[in-house]
Amino acid sequence: MKHNAKIGALAAFSVLLIAIFLFIKVGNNWDYVLPRRGLKVLAIVITGSAIAFSTVVFQTITNNRILTPSIMGLDSLYMLIQTFVIFIFGSTNLTVANKNINFVICVGLMVLFSGVLYKVLFKREGQNIYFLLLMGLILGTLFQSLSTFMQVLIDPNEFQIVQDKMFASFNNVNTDLLLIAIIAILGIAIYFSRFIKYLDVLSLGRDQAINLGVDYDYVVKRLLIVIAIFVSISTALVGPITFLGLLVVNVAHEFLKTYQHKYLIFGSVFISIIALVGGQLIVERVFTFSTTLSVIINFIGGVYFIYLLLRERKSW
Amino acid sequence: MVEVREVSKQYGNKSVVDNVSVKIEKGKITSFIGPNGAGKSTLLSMVSRLITKDTGEILIDNEEVGQCKSNDLAKKISILKQSNHINIRLTIKELVCFGRFPYSQGNLSEEDWKHVNEAITYMELEDIQDKYLDQLSGGQRQRAYIAMVIAQNTEYILLDEPLNNLDMKHSVQIMKVLRRLVDELGKTIIIVIHDINFASCYSDYIVALKDGKVVKEGPTDEIINSSILKDIYDMDIKIENINENKICVYFS
Numbered sequence: 001m002k003h004n005a006k007i008g009a010l011a012a013f014s015v016l017l018i019a020i021f022l023f024i025k026v027g028n029n030w031d032y033v034l035p036r037r038g039l040k041v042l043a044i045v046i047t048g049s050a051i052a053f054s055t056v057v058f059q060t061i062t063n064n065r066i067l068t069p070s071i072m073g074l075d076s077l078y079m080l081i082q083t084f085v086i087f088i089f090g091s092t093n094l095t096v097a098n099k100n101i102n103f104v105i106c107v108g109l110m111v112l113f114s115g116v117l118y119k120v121l122f123k124r125e126g127q128n129i130y131f132l133l134l135m136g137l138i139l140g141t142l143f144q145s146l147s148t149f150m151q152v153l154i155d156p157n158e159f160q161i162v163q164d165k166m167f168a169s170f171n172n173v174n175t176d177l178l179l180i181a182i183i184a185i186l187g188i189a190i191y192f193s194r195f196i197k198y199l200d201v202l203s204l205g206r207d208q209a210i211n212l213g214v215d216y217d218y219v220v221k222r223l224l225i226v227i228a229i230f231v232s233i234s235t236a237l238v239g240p241i242t243f244l245g246l247l248v249v250n251v252a253h254e255f256l257k258t259y260q261h262k263y264l265i266f267g268s269v270f271i272s273i274i275a276l277v278g279g280q281l282i283v284e285r286v287f288t289f290s291t292t293l294s295v296i297i298n299f300i301g302g303v304y305f306i307y308l309l310l311r312e313r314k315s316w
Numbered sequence: 317m318v319e320v321r322e323v324s325k326q327y328g329n330k331s332v333v334d335n336v337s338v339k340i341e342k343g344k345i346t347s348f349i350g351p352n353g354a355g356k357s358t359l360l361s362m363v364s365r366l367i368t369k370d371t372g373e374i375l376i377d378n379e380e381v382g383q384c385k386s387n388d389l390a391k392k393i394s395i396l397k398q399s400n401h402i403n404i405r406l407t408i409k410e411l412v413c414f415g416r417f418p419y420s421q422g423n424l425s426e427e428d429w430k431h432v433n434e435a436i437t438y439m440e441l442e443d444i445q446d447k448y449l450d451q452l453s454g455g456q457r458q459r460a461y462i463a464m465v466i467a468q469n470t471e472y473i474l475l476d477e478p479l480n481n482l483d484m485k486h487s488v489q490i491m492k493v494l495r496r497l498v499d500e501l502g503k504t505i506i507i508v509i510h511d512i513n514f515a516s517c518y519s520d521y522i523v524a525l526k527d528g529k530v531v532k533e534g535p536t537d538e539i540i541n542s543s544i545l546k547d548i549y550d551m552d553i554k555i556e557n558i559n560e561n562k563i564c565v566y567f568s
Contacts (some may be wrong), residue, residue: 063403197422203404204414207366207397212468213390213418259404 003263006256010270017277018045024285042182043173044276047234047241048248050185052272054227055245056252056265060203061220062129065250066308069231070242071133072117073140074110078235080143081106082165087150091161099174106236107229114228122221129206129220168239168294170280181233192226195219199261241294247301248272250308317342318363318472318506323372325358332358334528335372340506340521342471345498347515347536348508350525350548356508357398357476359525363506364395364474376472390418394470396461398477398508402449408460409445412436415467435467439493455486462493473497475507479514487511491518512553516540517561524548540564 022037058069085102117139121132151159198219201209210216231242245268252267279293318340325333333355340346348356361367363374365381374381376393394415402411412435416428424432436445439459449457458478465473478494479487495518497503509515515522515536522539524532532544539545540562545553554565 065403200422201414201417204402207395208400208402208414210366210386211364211390211395212414213387215386257405259406259410 007266014270014273021277040170043170047238048272048276049269050230050234051245052248052268054230055249056268057223058227060199068242068246069227072136074231075240076140076143080147083147083150083162086158091158103177103236107232110232167292168241169292181237243301244297319375321373323369325370331528338523342504344520345505346521347519348523349515354525355528356525360474360476392470393472394465394468395474396465398480406449407446412463412467415464431467435463439463454481473505477508512564
């Protein structure tokens with residue numbers, strides 16, 4: 001009951017923030033303002049939920065509370081694709097300008113990359129999950145270096161466009177893409193729902209999970225694919241934002257103090273919405289668009305991360 | 317009955333378990349003994365499907381472990397490893413509830429709660445059942461894990477060094493519980509154990525491994541014998557009869 005009350009409070013606060021976001025200084029132009037703000041909120045809710053959810057699941061699989069799915073290198077791959085396309089075709093090319101094609105290419109390549117990575121690693125059985133993370137980390141660094149290499153070579157004006165993609169932004173989300181993303185994420189969420197009961201047991205670690213009858217490799221493989229798709233969709237939609245996950249999931253842990261995923265997932269999702277909508281409000285009203293949301297999130301997240309590390313060290 | 321037939325396991329080029337065949341009788345405590353690196357834990361992990369075998373067959377009640385559905389096996393066989401580091405913060409009761417997962421899939425029925433409470437009572441943990449695992453002493457924590465295994469209510473219970481890091485009092489306590497589980501509830505228990513005197517006093521059957529091979533197996537009385545123990549451990553071990561127990565003296 002206690003947990004339900006907390007989740008309820010979080011939900012209420014999210015709704016309140018969304019309402020403020022939608023109706024603040026509306027003036028007389030309701031027809032013009034509301035659909036635009038509505039779209040933004042929808043994008044925030046979708047990406048926020050996807051990121052929060054995949055981080056919860058990722059931390060459970062890895063049994064580690066300071067990891068995010070970005071360690072698998074998906075963010076870096078996204079940046080590499082963006083840089084590469086502009087490097088080769090230039091920013092005026094239609095493929096780059098057309099957001100739909102860009103989105104499909106990005107999601108496709110990111111999912112393909114994760115698929116190949118898993119395939120190679122899981123072919124030999126008994127592979128440690130940390131080996132997967134290590135490979136992801138190394139490849140991520142490689143992608144990053146390649147991107148940097150191309151970024152220094154391109155025209156400074158083109159670089160501006162690449163730089164624009166480096167930071168997550170909700171300010172110009174494409175309607176068509178949003179619809180595709182929502183359908184894809186909902187579909188996968190429904191597929192995933194049959195694995196949700198295993199999450200609590202997975203947090204006990206591999207050996208206990210197998211002992212308790214979880215088909216570990218089968219379940220973990222599918223969960224990792226779901227994570228890869230969620231991260232790919234949200235990154236392609238708004239930009240690299242996985243760092244947010246670390247922040248919200250840890251806040252959810254601190255706030256709810258439970259191991260049960262039915263609470264943790266909903267808690268993280270609502271906290272994520274609160275952080276994003278609140279952050280976006282600050283960006284729009286306090287900084288009047290002079291900065292982007294991900295700068296604020298990364299700043300707060302970074303400070304919190306350092307706090308976490310210091311506290312972990314003290315408890316040893 | 318657990319039947320291991322010609323099972324081998326290699327890590328790289330090193331053969332850890334080499335062509336091992338043993339049969340483990342129902343309703344008994346079977347101890348795996350042997351020096352460090354003999355392959356005892358590896359064998360136990362293979363029987364409980366935590367790691368896969370390279371070759372050979374492992375049959376539990378005449379069914380091959382690799383072919384069974386994982387959830388069905390979880391109702392038949394349970395394993396407790398020597399190090400049980402859990403990253404999440406749980407109370408004893410929550411931990412024991414996890415033992416019912418193969419039956420409940422997370423939604424505990426009245427029947428499940430009955431088993432949970434019985435297991436807690438059996439391990440005498442009622443007073444501290446709402447304490448968190450990280451607040452407990454080593455002995456209490458080990459009892460909590462065993463309570464979880466009891467709640468899982470499997471016919472076969474596999475324990476990898478259950479006395480690791482416990483003092484004498486708690487070790488005896490745990491071994492007595494295991495004995496009761498076999499005598500009263502008819503469980504079949506397989507343990508990996510280093511203290512040869514605990515093996516001698518509490519087990520019915522002993523399998524001695526060395527360098528990945530079975531060097532000797534037989535009823536406890538047969539194995540606790542100076543010349544056989546010398547084969548296993550390469551040291552002279554005197555055996556004294558104290559209160560009808562065979563005690564090995566190897567300290568000097």
